Amino acid sequence: MNKKMLQFINLDQNTPEKRSTGERKKDFHEIYKDFINEKAQEQSSRCSQCGVPFCQIHCPLQNNIPDWLKLTAEGRLQEAYELSQSTNNMPEVCGRICPQDRLCEGNCVIEQSGHGTVTIGSIEKYITDTAWEKNWVKPIKIKKELNKSIGIIGAGPAGLACAEELRKFGYQVTIYDRYDRPGGLLIYGIPNFKLEKFVVERRTNLLKQGGIKFIQNFEVGKDKNLHELKKDHDAILIATGVYKTREIEIEGNNLKNIFPAMDFLTASNRKGLGDKVELFDNGTLNVEGKDVVVIGGGDTAMDCVRTATRQKAKSVKCLYRRDKENMPGSAREVANAIEEGVEFIWLSGPKKFIGNKKVEQVQVNKMILGSADSSGRRKPEIQKNSEYNIKADIVIKSLGFDPEDLTELFSAKELSVSKWGTIKIDLNTMETNIDGIFAAGDIVRGASLVVWAIKDGRDAALQIQKYLKEKIAEKNNIKAA
Numbered sequence: 001m002n003k004k005m006l007q008f009i010n011l012d013q014n015t016p017e018k019r020s021t022g023e024r025k026k027d028f029h030e031i032y033k034d035f036i037n038e039k040a041q042e043q044s045s046r047c048s049q050c051g052v053p054f055c056q057i058h059c060p061l062q063n064n065i066p067d068w069l070k071l072t073a074e075g076r077l078q079e080a081y082e083l084s085q086s087t088n089n090m091p092e093v094c095g096r097i098c099p100q101d102r103l104c105e106g107n108c109v110i111e112q113s114g115h116g117t118v119t120i121g122s123i124e125k126y127i128t129d130t131a132w133e134k135n136w137v138k139p140i141k142i143k144k145e146l147n148k149s150i151g152i153i154g155a156g157p158a159g160l161a162c163a164e165e166l167r168k169f170g171y172q173v174t175i176y177d178r179y180d181r182p183g184g185l186l187i188y189g190i191p192n193f194k195l196e197k198f199v200v201e202r203r204t205n206l207l208k209q210g211g212i213k214f215i216q217n218f219e220v221g222k223d224k225n226l227h228e229l230k231k232d233h234d235a236i237l238i239a240t241g242v243y244k245t246r247e248i249e250i251e252g253n254n255l256k257n258i259f260p261a262m263d264f265l266t267a268s269n270r271k272g273l274g275d276k277v278e279l280f281d282n283g284t285l286n287v288e289g290k291d292v293v294v295i296g297g298g299d300t301a302m303d304c305v306r307t308a309t310r311q312k313a314k315s316v317k318c319l320y321r322r323d324k325e326n327m328p329g330s331a332r333e334v335a336n337a338i339e340e341g342v343e344f345i346w347l348s349g350p351k352k353f354i355g356n357k358k359v360e361q362v363q364v365n366k367m368i369l370g371s372a373d374s375s376g377r378r379k380p381e382i383q384k385n386s387e388y389n390i391k392a393d394i395v396i397k398s399l400g401f402d403p404e405d406l407t408e409l410f411s412a413k414e415l416s417v418s419k420w421g422t423i424k425i426d427l428n429t430m431e432t433n434i435d436g437i438f439a440a441g442d443i444v445r446g447a448s449l450v451v452w453a454i455k456d457g458r459d460a461a462l463q464i465q466k467y468l469k470e471k472i473a474e475k476n477n478i479k480a481a
């Protein structure tokens with residue numbers, strides 16, 4: 001565990017050695033809980049203002065980190081906030097959930113020289129949380145209403161960032177979303193212990209106050225198709241994310257109590273928001289007292305295991321077919337999970353699910369890492385005669401997500417998609433092959449990160465503005481001629 005983690009997690013219970021064996025913490029001291037002004041100033045003043053801002057270069061939003069650290073160190077928090085929010089629509093969200101160890105903090109020169117990174121993410125969070133507390137965060141005020149309208153499909157970070165930027169220009173913006181609440185995966189995917197729901201709700205409320213219209217429970221493809229929606233607007237942004245769960249085709253997959261990760265996480269998030277959730281309330285998706293097996297090694301798998309420990313599961317095991325060094329998830333998340341008592345079974349893949357109607361055991365193959373595949377990663381191979389069984393009352397499958405078939409869903413056969421089903425765009429204009437229809441976020445990149453979705457949303461807004469201006473100019477020329 002790196003020095004930064006040690007600063008933020010209360011380590012009053014077990015030694016690191018004990019924790020790595022999977023011994024359970026009795027309660028959870030959430031990360032960042034005690035981050036106070038003195039700490040923010042002290043941490044900010046550790047920035048060496050090195051001249052080559054590797055942190056900034058490796059932040060997808062190119063946040064001006066050295067300057068807002070300097071302002072924070074000098075106690076000029078409102079100025080730090082103004083600077084931070086000028087490049088990021090949700091700094092308090094990124095501060096909480098960016099994998100900083102792979103982005104800004106991982107590239108901090110102080111970290112590189114072995115002295116522990118400046119805790120950029122927690123300072124970013126602190127600055128913006130303080131701005132909310134002090135009422136410095138204001139709804140959008142526009143100078144002039146413009147009579148062009150944009151329809152945005154998807155109220156996740158890409159759609160929200162694009163909507164905010166377009167509204168600032170004065171455009172009429174409507175966001176359509178098939179869920180009952182805006183926020184996309186910020187609301188129903190990412191667990192509350194990483195990103196509290198009030199943080200997302202106060203952002204979306206602010207956008208509503210700024211004049212952005214939200215239409216919830218509206219599914220494009222069901223309530224209107226893409227072309228019908230296009231008739232209502234001058235431009236459209238598709239920001240629908242990726243939601244098709246990757247399946248695991250093994251014997252016993254049809255047994256009860258085997259669920260995709262999103263079913264488990266959405267149920268847990270809905271409960272946290274106070275909703276009635278039948279499958280949770282009847283005990284099916286509530287893992288208290290159960291032996292839980294999570295399959296997968298990405299960040300979503302880490303969210304599942306950490307949610308399960310918080311629901312007081314009897315045991316939580318994470319099966320991953322490669323080793324720790326080759327896990328796709330953030331090292332920090334793995335460290336957190338170990339800290340919380342999750343048992344990792346590396347180099348292991350499920351062979352079949354065993355049970356009578358309901359799953360009772362998972363048969364596991366031990367794996368070894370063979371030669372590198374075309375992506376350069378060593379391929380896991382099954383070790384012969386290595387099977388053994390582990391007990392499971394519930395299995396959660398977390399093998400990643402693919403895009404839904406939008407051409408079918410949206411009744412837009414001509415919409416150009418890649419072989420993976422992501423939407424193809426012109427990388428300069430962010431426009432799809434259909435005039436006036438743009439796309440951003442996970443539906444273009446494949447499953448990615450919030451900070452990239454925000455960046456794409458902001459870029460799309462600039463391109464949509466350019467497109468609308470050109471359209472107006474074209475019309476005026478035709479009229480003049």
Ligand SMILES: Cc1cc2nc3c(=O)[nH]c(=O)nc-3n(C[C@H](O)[C@H](O)[C@H](O)COP(=O)(O)OP(=O)(O)OC[C@H]3O[C@@H](n4cnc5c(N)ncnc54)[C@H](O)[C@@H]3O)c2cc1C
Pocket residue numbers: 097098099153154155156157158159176177178179182183184185186189190191194218219220221239240241242265299300303440441442443447448449450451453
């Ligand atoms: C469990 C989980 C944990 C994650 N944790 C992190 C993390 O810690 N840090 C991080 O940076 N990233 C994390 N991510 C990734 C991150 O959440 C995504 O990259 C990001 O949310 C993508 O933003 P988006 O706006 O493209 O899509 P989404 O957030 O998926 O939003 C898409 C929206 O479109 C709506 N929609 C879809 N289809 C339709 C339709 N037909 N009609 C109307 N509306 C529609 C959906 O309801 C949804 O609200 C996590 C992802 C998951 C699944």
Ligand code: SF4
Pocket residue numbers: 058059060061062063065088094095098100103104105120121124451
């Ligand atoms: S947005 Fe993410 S990568 Fe950029 S400074 Fe903030 S935490 Fe770091």
